[in-house]
Amino acid sequence: MPFPMTWVDQMLLDWGDRLFHEPLRHVRAPRMSRGELGREGRRMREKLARTLRRTPEVMVKITNKASGAQGMGAVRRHLRYISRNGKVELEDQDGMIVLGREALRDLTHAWHLGGWGIPQESRRREVFNVLLSMPPGTDRQAVRDAARAFAAGEFGDGRRYVFAAHDDEAHPHVHLSVQVRGPDGRRLNPRKQDLQRWRERFAGQLREFGVEANATPRHARGETRRYPKQAVVHMTMRGETPRFWRQELDESTRLASWHAHAGTFEAWRGMAHAVAGSPSPDDRSLEDVITDFVQTMPVQQGRPGPGPGPGLGDRAEGGHHRHSRRERGFPRTERDEPQRELFPDDPDARLER
Structure with missing residues (x-):
């Protein structure tokens, strides 16, 4: 017997929050009406569908986040x-x-002396340099238009910024320089959750311009590929070999990464169980897609022991999955079968609800 659609929507939102968002502690979720629950459920299904079909992921990165204090000299060099x-x-x-050059000189002069001004030397960061990027083959004009809309929506409160679209590399990308001080003097102080919000906003703007784009955390996709730091890129371009950086993970690092994804596998299993009990055929068709997606994650390469990888449910005759009441989220009863392990060959990784 299928579950009520409101139950399915709530479960998708609960597991989706664990999968796609950073956990929030000591915060009570607002009570939603049936209509609000349905709308949020549809949004979660759209994000789930984009993730399962491996929609290209946007990259939003603060390129000068790790640098020390910078004044107008550093800002001028970056511009x-x-x-x-x-x-x-x-x-x-x-x-x-x-x-x-003359227009650029006028711009740097205006940033140096106009508004709150930027001192020639400063102990604090005065400008954030943000990189917005998409994979090769993405429409470059759409990336530029989306970056313009993103900047206006995120910083269009009177804060000064400029951006430039670069077409000299395979990845279409935009450099955005934003002044830290706003018109009211308040300083921009982005955190990890702000960067994720920026990614989601940029991806949404790209979709508005007809480009398929997604913004999910790396752990949700089981991604283990390492990207080199800018210094490593410059060393490689000079023909030098980095001493302490390697593209490939060693065996112990792959194993540690696999164990670190236990929560991710648990969340995907919860999503699979939620759609399996849905009255909607479209939802139920996602169960096998989720299973295949998880079993082909890059992190599975670091999985200990033989076997095809952690499944999301036992297959019964006819290709359908059998799930106990406990696995579907119901309280355990005497009629329930024993709780199954999330990873068959890893006794320490069990589904705990």
Whole structure:
């Protein structure tokens, strides 16, 4: 007997929050009406579908986050870099185009002395440099338009910024430089959750311009691929070999990464059980897709022991999954079968609800 759709929506939201968002502690979730629950459930299904079909992921990165204090000297050098010394046009918060060395000089002069101003030397960061990027083959004009809309939506409160779209590399990307101080003097202080919100907003803007884009955490996709730091990229371009950085993970690191994904596997299993009990055929069709998605995650390469990988349920005759009341989220009763292990060959990783 299928579960009520409201129950399915709630379970998808609960497991989806664990999978796609950072956990929040000591916060009571607001009570939603049936209509609100249905709308949020549809949004979660859309995100789930994008993830399962491996929609291209956006990258949003603060490139000067680890650097020390910077004043106008560092800001001026970065603006020269992203504008290729005035050869690539910059666009500011008002839609004005800055092109050429003289126009670039006027811009840096205005940032130095206008508004709150940027001192020549500073003990604090004065500008955040943000990189917005998509995989090769993405429509470059759409990336630029989405970056413009993202910047206006996120920083269009009177804060000064400029951005430049670069077309000289395979990955379409935009460099966005945002002043830390807003018109009211308050300083921009992005945290990890802000970066995720920026990713989701940028992905949403790309979809508005007809580009398939997603913004999910790496752990939700079982991603283990390592990306080099900028210093490593520059060393490689010079023909030097990095001493302490390696593209591939060693065996112990892969094993540790696999164990660290236990919560991810648990959340995916919860999602699979929720759609399996849905009255909607479209929901139920996702169960096998989820199973295949999890079993082909990159993190599975670091899985200990032989076997095809952790399943999300036992297959019964006819290709259907059998789930106990406990696995579906009901309280355990004497009629229930024993709780099954999340990973058949790992006795320490069990589904705990």
